Amino acid sequence: MYNQDMTPFCKIEKNEEGDPVCEKLKGKIVSYYPSWSIITLFSRDSNKEYMEVEVGGTWKLLNKKSIHRSCDLRNFLQSLWYTPQLGDSLYSLDRKSIKKVKKSDMTFNIIDVQGDWIKLKALNNPSCYWFRWKNNCRVYQDRLMYE
Template sequence: MIKIFRYLLFSLFAFILFECQSQDKVLILYQGNYTEETKYKILNSDKSQFAEIKSVDGNEPSCSKLKGKILAYFDDYYIFHFRAKQSILPNYFEVQIGSVLKLIEKSNTMMLLSLEDYILKYYCSASKQNPLKISPNEKSKSISVNFEDVGFICLEIKGDWVKVKCNKECESCPNGKNIEGWIRWRRNDKIILKQYYNC
């Protein structure tokens, strides 16, 4: 009986560990004390090299294989963001590139964030397709704003919605009004929020 209990306890622990490792996160490169020589190798599952992000001839780092296939790619600003999770292999993350998973070795120039913390880290905007709402509900009334001119700071997450307020430090608030509302940031596990990574 004790053996069975121990087996069940171990199985439960293994299941919880697997679930924690499988949680979807975002991996951000070029954080902390990186230099112009900092580079990252993207590996296949057998650890053969798939691609490399690096600087060439003193230019900003780049990697043509990643363009249009990762969460955010703006090489002019050292922005390389991946949907990611902990790998079962020690010292590696699994990163999503297109529809496949690749490996990247852990480094102190990376930051791994939950999806929610990632959304709260950056600025955003509303759009006609994803308007600003009074409350976090599709049926809620939309708030009329000039989508081209008004940027927002993200304040808090509630389910698939993020509460925002107009960004006084960048685009400023129209007519000096402190506009607040809700924008949907996720639909069907896909990030649909239009984000800005610099003011």
């Protein structure tokens, strides 16, 4: 991965278990689960050879040959589950009232995406809420779960 001026930013290498690792990415991208071989970044097309990827609010360059899979944000988020943490704010459908999460054993499907907001539907009842999953470049990745 390179800075915009093509100076090296970081190298994603495989550890002893064969998992991709780069400590410079931890906490600065959408999701970083090297033990599951998952590194997820926001991206936009740059040119034939490179994709721009967001790391900590700045755009870096990643060679397209090193990209395993690419999908649009809506489809990616709708393939995940949301599991809240105590104290998270869930907003009503009109986003005017707030419900604070009091127990963290709930799981939601992500049924819609609008910018920094995801629309949630509870798995065990018909309740729907909005949650702000991203605030500028800070992503609440510990709440987004893979199947």
